[in-house]
Every structure is written in C-alpha cells, then in structure tokens.
Amino acid sequence: MSTKPSSVFQTPTWETIQTAHERIAPRIHRTPVLTSATIDVLCGAEIFFKCENLQKTGSFKIRGATNAIFSLTDEEAARGIITPSSGNHGAAVACAAAWRGVPAWIVMPKNAPAVKCRAVEAYGGKITYCEPRMSSRNETTARIQAETGAVLIHPYDDDRIIAGQATAAKELLEEVGELDAVLSPVSGGGLLSGTVLSAKHLQPGIQVFGCEPAQADDAYRSLQSGTLQAMDSSDTIADGLRASLAQRTFAILRAQLSGIFLVTEEEIVNAMMLIWERMKVITEPSSAIALAPLLKPETLAKIVIPGSLTRKPKIGIILSGGNVDLRALPFV
C-alpha cells in the first residue's frame, strides 16, 4: 500500500456516483428502509434505518468494492486485487473479485472477528494476518502487493470506493424523501464521505453527522484540530471502526460534515441490543453506534431542525453492517 498521501483528489461528482450506482445495482441488494414505532418514541424523532446490514456480504462495503473492481480494465483486473481490511471490506473485495473472476489477497488484523475471517475465506479470498496496528497493516499490504503485483483497492482512500458507498445514502433519500439529518458511523470515512456527497447533493439543507467510538476518536480530533490526527491503535468493541481518516476522506468531511458524535462502549452495546430486540435485524457494534447518540436527549438539541417545535425531526441512519460472531455476543 502506498503510504504517500494522494496529492490530487478527484472528489466524486454526482455523475460519478450515478455511474457507480448503475454499475453496481444489478449485483447488489436494494436494501430495505425499516422503521420502529418504539425506537421513534425513545428518540423523539422519526427514524429511517437504511439496512445495509442486509446487504450482500453483510455490509455496505460491497458497494464500493464492486464499483472499484468493475471499473478496472481487464488487464488490471487480471493481476488480482489486494486490500487491507478489518473484515467487511475484505469480504466485499473477495466477493466482488470472485464475481469478476480474479484472485483477491486480504490483509487482516489478527484480532478481527472469526466470523469476518470465515466470510473472506468463503468468498475465496486469501488472508494474510498482521498486527492490529495501522503501521503493521500498511507494511504487510505493501509486501504482499510487491510479491503478487496485485492492484491495491484501498478500503476508503479511493474515489471509486467513496462513489460506491455514496449510493447507500442516495437510495435512502430517494426512497424516504426529505430528512433533517443523516447519521452514519465513521472509521476511515469512506461511507461517511459518500453519505455527505449524496445527501448534500440531493438535499442541500440536510445535516450529516458521523458517529465514532470515544475510544477511537481520531476523526473527531482531526476535525476539531483541522489537521489529520493519527491513530495507530485503538480498542473498541466496534471492530469495524478501528481505522483512521485518510487525506481524501478528511478533505470531504472537513468541507461538508455537520459534526461528530462520540459514543461510549456501553452506549454502543445498548443501542445494538435495542436494534436486535425491537427491529429484529442483526447489526454489528460498528453499525449500532449510529443510533446511540439519538438515545441521549441532548443530541437532538445539537441538530438544528427548522420547525421542530411543531413537528418531529426526521432522521436517517445508515445501519452499515451485520457481521457479528453469534457465539460471542456482548449482551448475553
């Protein structure tokens, strides 16, 4: 993996996102938008959950991976694909590479959940384990890339990936109409950047917020300080949210994001339990985090909502993934 920051960004345009959507739509699920009367009461808002946990491979990651891999020329694709991933992007790359008929090498931290490793293998991906640090991940990826000659598809520092992830919010807003705000998890920022791009294009007045574990708060610190903050290692139950922003995602979020909500580990687990019990859909901790802020009354006060004295706020949530080890649940 190149450790040089990309110097020229081509932030995806609306046309790029539309093209991505046309490219991937025949291969992925158009996931349902679910609602829960009970959760609406608890939050004091109308909440629309875009269920990417019900997406192929169990997360939104298949959107970006499919867009990137099917954007390659035949010559490029034939070299195979390499990527570092905490799990869901790895499974998505392995799956999309299999659809394209080319090999995939996935570099995963050795503390990735077993269920995510099994998924990568089930799609035919070849796993190399690394230490659970960004530095080890980058070094291992660079080594395998040099050995194999495979094409690197970075999990988020890649415009094709961002354009693909942007299609989830595009579908949500096209289906439910006008929203006051959208909340999405943030890790490397691919999903959140894509969400910002689609949401602000379709509804310029909308607010978009990221939700981040307080124990892995690099995006929050980066946006507060105005310079990209490193996070070499992190410890959170939200195993999909242990990566840090890249220059590319930082630039998009800095320009257009409304803010970041920090969430404790206990709040993540409580939100996850609530979604499982009430909505009957399996969400991983990294995904349930996007509901957690709304279960605290002070959060709504931070979202400026026109006319909110006379109506309930309407808020979209991207439920990003559902890959959890059912034999090691935090609330059992």
Added chain:
Amino acid sequence: MSTKPSSVFQTPTWETIQTAHERIAPRIHRTPVLTSATIDVLCGAEIFFKCENLQKTGSFKIRGATNAIFSLTDEEAARGIITPSSGNHGAAVACAAAWRGVPAWIVMPKNAPAVKCRAVEAYGGKITYCEPRMSSRNETTARIQAETGAVLIHPYDDDRIIAGQATAAKELLEEVGELDAVLSPVSGGGLLSGTVLSAKHLQPGIQVFGCEPAQADDAYRSLQSGTLQAMDSSDTIADGLRASLAQRTFAILRAQLSGIFLVTEEEIVNAMMLIWERMKVITEPSSAIALAPLLKPETLAKIVIPGSLTRKPKIGIILSGGNVDLRALPFV
C-alpha cells in the same frame, strides 16, 4: 373460551381477505421480501423470505389481531378483548386493542419466553398465567372471560384471524410473482390456512406445505389420519408451535394443503443459526422451522415442480416471527 367446535365455518373468501388487507394496511408494515445467494446455493432453489419477523410486534400475528379487533362494533370493542396465547398473538392483541383504545386480557402458559411476556405488558395487556397445557389454557380463558365479559378473539379458530394472516402470503405473491411452492410453520393453523387461501387463489397451481416440529406433530397426524388429533402438551424449542389445529383450520388444510414436513429440534436450531448468520434477521425457532426442510435434499424431491430439470425451483417462505430471548440463545 368456547370449547364447542364451531359448527358453521365461513371460510374467508378472496373478498374477505381483500377487505382485511385494506383494513389493516394503514396500521402494519408491508414487510420486505429478502433473498440470500448463499441459502439459495445450499437449498438448490431460489428462496423468497417474507419477513414477518420484521412486522409490528415482531410477528405476523398483528395482521389477524388488527383485522379482528377493528371488525368489532364499538359496543363489542368496549367490552375489551380476551385471548389465550403462547406469546405473539397475545402481544398482537394487546397492541391492536391499545390502538382501538380498549383493554386486553391475555392468558399465557407459564413457560412462555420472558421476552414475549414483557412485550404483552409493554403494549398494556393484562396477563394471567396458566399451566402449559391446552386444557388449562381453555379453562383459564373461560374463567377470565366470564369474569370480565370481554370478547374472545381466538388465536386461530376465527375467520377474521385467518383472513388477516392470509394477507402475508398475498403480499408475498403480489411482490415476487409466480412460485412453485410456499412453506409456512403450522401450529394452530391460522397462518397456514390463510397462506393456503391466498396462495391457491392467486396461483391455483402452487403447492403449500406446513412445517411442524416432530415433537409437536398433531397437524401431521390429523392430516394423515383424516380426523383431528389432540395434543394436550408438547415439548419443542419452537415455543410458538405448541398449539393444535382447530376444526376450522383443519377443514381448510385438509382440503387444500399439499403436505407437512416434520423437523427435528436440531434442524430447527441449525436453520435459525443459518438465517441469523446469512440473512442478518432475527427469527425465532417457530419461524426458522420453515427453512429447515429445504436444507435436506430429499425435500425438493417431494415438491413436484414442473420443468425442474431445466430451472431452479422458486419457493416462498413465511418467516413468521422474531421474538426471542437474546440472553438465552440455543446456539451460544
């Protein structure tokens, strides 16, 4: 509860089912139909899951309960509602009664899952516990009904209930088009009778099968013998499938059902685990049972499918409910 078999059945007509659908549609979810490429491969068929586990109150039971309770006159409704229920029908009656603004008394077996009892209470239902036998359930219901004067809404021996439950298969077939077969769980037979009525009306050539625990096989025995078989008590992890057919549901199933598949306890748990892991939706054992037969190769051979040498069978499954105690999962 009347223990006399109803002597005159008015099996719901298509018009009755359409009226029920119009009555309940504004109050319930139109649940999504989900698919899984992995499960399709495992079964050798294209499977369409009608996700009533994502329905309001967590099961299809809200369809029948809403239809029945909103069919009552104001005078009838004002007396309140009483019903015996292993859980999901009780929660549905409590919820629909609350929508109508009238009280609900629910008679539940004392071994009903805690999560189902909590749900009844959360909707404002008043629970009386009985022994986990049909005889105790009937006696207790009759006693409370005499004390309160409430209107009995039987969980399945009621045409309004059957017409309401029929709307799930109606939505499924209207959405996915032609299917070779539909599989649904069977307990008292309300859902399965409704499924048969809708499916056979919309697609006369379709086959409809019930799925029943081998450890609670009264429907299988009744249909085999041609006379209604009793089952006073039963022991299965599928807590929603411990009731037995009534005259009314037996008559419908006897006339039009293609057959019943019996399933072991282990097969139920395996199917449940597969649905959770692959489809990311929470299904209770009573609901996962409807996938279990298709995981055995011999089952497809029992479903006569025209042209099956040249194409994959298309099969619908009604995933009936998602109310499970997350702290007492069978596969953890």
